[in-house]
Amino acid sequence: MLRALDRKLFRDLWAVRGQVIAISCVLAGGIATYVMSASTLESLQQTQSRMYREFRFPELFAGLKQAPLSVATRVAAVPGIAAVEARVVAPANIELAGYGQPVSGQVVGLPLGAGRFNLLHLHAGRMPEPGRDKEALVSDGFAKAHQLQPGFELAVTINGRKQRLVVVGVASSPEFTYQLAPGSIVPDFKTYCILWMNAAPLEGSFNMTGAFNQLAASLERGARVEDAVQAVDAILRTYGGLGAHGRKDQISHRFLAEEFKQLEMMATLFPAIFLSVAGFLLNVVVGRLMATQRGQIATLKAFGYTTGAIVWHFVKFTAVIVTIGTLLGIAGGAWMGSGMSRLYMDVYRFPYLEYSIGGGVVAMSFAVSLAAAGVGTLFSVLKSAAESPAVAMQPANPGKYRRSFLEMPWFSQPSRMIVRNLERRPVKSLLSIGGVAMSTAILILGGFWGDAVDYMVFAQLRRAQLDDLTVTFFTPVSTRGLHSLRSLPGVTYAEPTRSVAARFRFAQRTYRTALQGMEPEGQLRRLLDAKLGRVELPPEGILLTDHLATMLGVKPGDTVTVELLEGSRAVRQVAVAGVVSEYIGVTAYMRRDALNRFLREGDVATGAYLAVDPPAMPELYQRLKRVPAVAGVAARAQALKSFYETLAAQMLTFAFFNTLLASTIAIGVVYNTVRISLSERGRELASLRVLGYTRGEVSYILLGELTVLVFLAIPVGLVMGHGLAYFMAMSAQTELFRIPFVVRPSTYAMAALVVALATAGSAFLVGRKINHLDLVEVLKARE
Amino acid sequence: MEAVFAARAVTKFYDMGEVRVHALRGVDIELYSGEMMVLLGPSGSGKSTLLNILGGLDRASGGSVLYRGFDITAAKDRELTQYRRRHVGFVFQFYNLIPSLTALENVAAVTEIAENPMKPAEALELVGLADRMHHFPSQLSGGQQQRVAIARAIAKRPSVLLCDEPTGALDSETGIVVLEAIDKVNRELGAATAVITHNADIAGMADRVIHMSNGGVSHVELNANRRNPRELHW
Structure with a gap:
């Protein structure tokens, strides 16, 4: 049996359902961005640490020109180093029947037996059998891009020697979660590949029998990476050591670390914006509800309800909205998060990624939305509930107004009303402006990513890198050798x-x-x-x-x-x-x-x-593959294409969610502002209708106020968006990647347009209510 | 005397769920130019409904209401707005002033959209508020607010002035001041005036008193000498 007061609660909620929906959506937007970023981050971090453990990701890495295996034993004796594994890794050119583009890659030698580090996760097929020289594993990204199955044959040129290898399995390894070809900008799984084969045949092809050129090590508990790096460097110096490093300079690890930083920022910045807007909207709506129910509250108190019971009643009102918003947000965040994880899986080749939402994320979602709502409403609820019944049952006095310094002598009375109303509640007006400005800023941020990427591609690939092909050699060659390149066709x-x-x-x-x-x-x-x-x-x-x-x-x-x-x-x-x-x-x-x-x-x-010459390109590839000195060939057009393909999917997804979320804020703020104005001033507007004002003239008063707010908010939003984009560009500055701070004028224009449309939509919804003002009823009752 | 309003067989019912409530059950009534009419009756007698129909705020369910030959029961919404704008002055029980506008500006809000209005200041002088022109509603007493409402209603020089319980929210002394203002503008401007009240004492200031009960006119009383509101008390 529902108690009477609870029944009132649901009817009150139903009466303001438009606003309940609007606030829930803004709240949901904040929670969704939080859940999306936080759960993706958590899932990625858990996957990473599980993967590192399970597949034994080393703690120290070193590359060198060549050293006999005995050197590895010396490294193993370095204090602080627990275990060492030496191997051969060779660059390779790969030919794939039916694929005309140059494919380059690395061939990694597999140790006999189990191996100490960088164990492989087999997605399909089996490991190469000992003694089988022609068997190889391919990286899963490459296999997926070309739909390779075990049994497929590849022509692989190692050290100028072409050999045919049979794919026996598809694998991934923690050291290659991010597979970046030398000189490229984003992973391109079509043209770059990792191969694993038995060590012996690889050493043979690469003239490295009994030697190694890469080394991985684990450290003893408490050992310092810097000390180990120094000691290893000292040993490898004479063998053409390229400098040892810890995990933080390992490319896959580093890209992941950067990604985590970005996700962390997203999990804080966006929810903070949304939740502060939601808190403000709740404040306005609950404040208004308390004002309209002043008499009712007084009556309840006169009947003996305690202040606490009344506060609890309105807390429940807020709690219902918070619950709807949070649940919506968690559902939306889960949906967006699983989509985002799939995007990550496309770029980062994890052996597996179990996307899940931890209990901590859910609890945090409720906690922050309750906190935002509490801050927004508690003060006005406490204030109203504490009012003495005798005072509260008196009719409220007419609102106190004064002349505005903004008004001009030639203003019509409706224009005066607009200006004075805005000025009477400066904080509310400023917060409304702030909310709409935020949504404008978020929209600019969405457009900024696209602008920055376009600019980057333009600068890098149209202004700086003008070559069609980049060729790399195994070892330094005399420039006289270049003549032979120049004489190739095309x-x-x-x-x-x-x-x-x-x-x-x-x-x-x-x-x-x-x-x-x-x-x-x-x-x-x-x-x-x-x-x-x-x-x-x-x-x-x-x-x-x-x-x-x-x-x-x-x-x-x-x-x-x-x-x-x-x-x-x-x-x-x-x-x-x-x-x-x-x-x-x-x-x-x-x-x-x-x-x-x-x-x-x-x-x-x-x-x-x-x-x-573009027409000569296919033939040139074929010829370059036969040049023994050539270790790799990269094509600019292909690089551009893969860059766009990789980023376009992410950008479009991001831009879509971004526009959706920003519009939610814009609509939420605008709709609530104008809906509250209508509720506060319905009587005034109806009186004017009775006095002979047309619907249009009355709408002007209400929507004029809104228009002023939005017109003030848009320029503020443009400046804020500029700042937010700058902040994002600066915080994304890493050694790997910098985002240029470029915002096109069209991005600003688009943001302003979307906000204007959101405003027009909300105005239309509320405008219809103006047409249905009950002229008779509104005159009877005193507010 | 010319009839400003001629209402014939006016009925009004409201469907409230399964119950039909008859607010007016066939009312015949005239309002003459320059006349002061009081509609007297208990609450629920239909007087407010009648006033709302005369003022173009509500539509009759049946019958006809002619305003100078123009049938307002058949008028479109837009025509009713224009009718209220040009011809009707309203005074409400709760004043309904715009709190963000001063007394003068409240009057100007109406004169700005009217044809051939008087100056706002002039209207306020007429109700004795020349010295309160620049006050906001929150700075005025109830009686003063109601007088601003009267000034606002008459500033457009309306043909009819409709007052719905104008003293309902005021004490008797203040009420009399307000009634004096209504009486004065009726005499000086010649607007046909209808005042709704359930207070029989007010009837003395009318030329004609229409007694209403149960959605109909029970009887009509003519005052040979309408009294000055000063002489009324309750």
Whole structure:
């Protein structure tokens, strides 16, 4: 049996159902973004740690040119190192029947027996059998992109030697969750692949029998990564060591770590915006409800209901809205979260990803929405419930107004009403403006991602990287070898490049990255400043990616210590001549001739940029595969395509949810504002109708107020959106990736338009109610 | 004398679920130009319903109401708005002033949309509020607020002035001041005036008193000498 007061509760809720829906939706928007980000983060982190444990992800990594296996034993003896595994990894070119594009990859040697680290998860098929030299596993992303099944044959060129391998299984490994081909921007599973085969045949093909070029290790409890890195580097130096590093510099691990940071921010920033708007809306609606029920509350108190019982009654009113909103939000967040996890699975090759929503996330959802609602409503409920019945039963006095400093002598009376109403409740007006401005800002943020990506692609691939193909060599080759490239069919131009691993030091800071030797006034690769203007390479001295300069704390004119990690291993003080603006990775640039002198080498290159006649492209691929020195070939058009394909899906999904959520706020705020105004001023408006005002003239008063609010809010929102996009761009600055701060005018225009449409929609809904004002009824009762 | 209103066989019923409530059961009534009429009756007698129909706020279920030959029972919504705008002045029991506008501006809200209105200040002087023109409703007493409402109703120079329990929310002393204002504008402007009340003492100020009960006119009383509201008391 429902108690009378509870029945009143449901009728009250039903009477303001439009607003209940609007607030629930805004609340749901906040909870959904929170649940989506938090549950995805939690699922990813759990998957990551489970995967690291289960598949034994190492704690230390080192690459080198070549060393006999005995060296690995020496490394294992380093204090702090628990276990070591050495292996051979070789670059490879892969041919796939029926696929014309160049495919490059890495072939990883599998140890005999169980293996210590980076165990494989088999998605299909089986492991290569010992002694079977022609069996291989392929990475699951590649298998999926080309629909490869066990039994498929691949032509794999290792060290210039072509051999046929049979795919016996599809696998994934924690070290390759993020598979980035050298020089590419996003994973491209069609053109990049990881292969695993038995160690012996791979060592044979790569002339590495009894030797290794990669090393993984685990550490003893309490051992410091930095100490181990130093000791390992000391041992491997003479074997062409490329510098050991811990997990934090492992590429898959690092991308995941960045992703987690982004998700954490999303789990805080967006919910905070939505929940503060929801709290404000609840405050307005409950405040209004208390005002209209002033008499009823007094009557209940006169009958002996306690203040506590009445507070509890209105708390329940709020609790119902909070429950609806939170449940909706959790459901929506789960839906969005599972979709987001699928997107992650497309980019990050986890062996498995169990998406789940933890109890903690659910509890937190209820806690934060209750907190937002509590902050929003409790004060007005307590204030009204505590009013003495005798006072509350008196009719409320006419609202106190004063002339507004904003009004002009020529204003009509309805215009005066608009201005004075806005000014009478400055806080409420400001919060309404704030809410609508927030939704404008969120819309701009949605558009900003697309603008930034477009700009990045434009800058990187239309202004900086103008080559059609990038060729990398196994070992440095004399530039005379370039002539043979130039003479290949379709190649119209070739430009050599030299890349070497180096450590840069300035004051206490060091950073390890590639030092790239470029041709002065190169035609196919250009170094650009932030305004896309060309930066010339100095005869001596280096140019740094702007982010690298920031990380090292250097500015043009400073001198950094450059330690080459290959070849001559020379260490030298080099002047920083300037910075270049780049969005992917961090690199240092030097003139190739200067770098070669630094390396004490002749006129050599480790790669070349080619300009190619498009019709000749397919044949050129075939010819390049047969050039023994070529380790890999990457196509710019393909890179562009895969970049768009990978990002477009994410961007569109993000933009869709973003618009949906922002519109929810806009509609929620606008609808509630105008609905409350109508409720507060229905009597006034009906009186004017009685006095002969037309529906249009009365609507002007109500909707004029709304229009003023929205017109004030949109410019504020544009500025806020600008700031929010800037904040996002700045907080997304990492060594791997920088987002350029670019917002197109059309993005601002679109945001303003969506908000204007949301306003028009809400105005239309409420406008219909103005037409149905009951003129007779409203005159009878005193409010 | 010219009849401003001629109502014939006016009926009004409301369907409340399964029950049909007859508010008016065939009312015949005239209101003449310049006349002061009081509609007297207990609550539920149908006087407010009749006033609402005369004022174009509500439609009759049957019969006809002619305003100077124009049948307002057949008028469209838009025509009724124009009718109220041009010809009718309303005074309500609870004043219904716009709280965000001053006394002067409340009157101006009506004169701005009227044809050939008087100046707002002039209307306020007529009800004796020249010194309160720039006060907001919250700064005025109930009687003063009602006088602003009267000024607002008459500033458009209406042909009819309809007052629904104008003293209902006021004490007798203040009520008399308000009635004086109504009496004054009726005499000076010549607007046909209908005042609804359940207070029989007010009937003395009328030219004609229509007694209503049970949705019909029970009898009509003519006052040979209408009394000054000053002489009334209750």
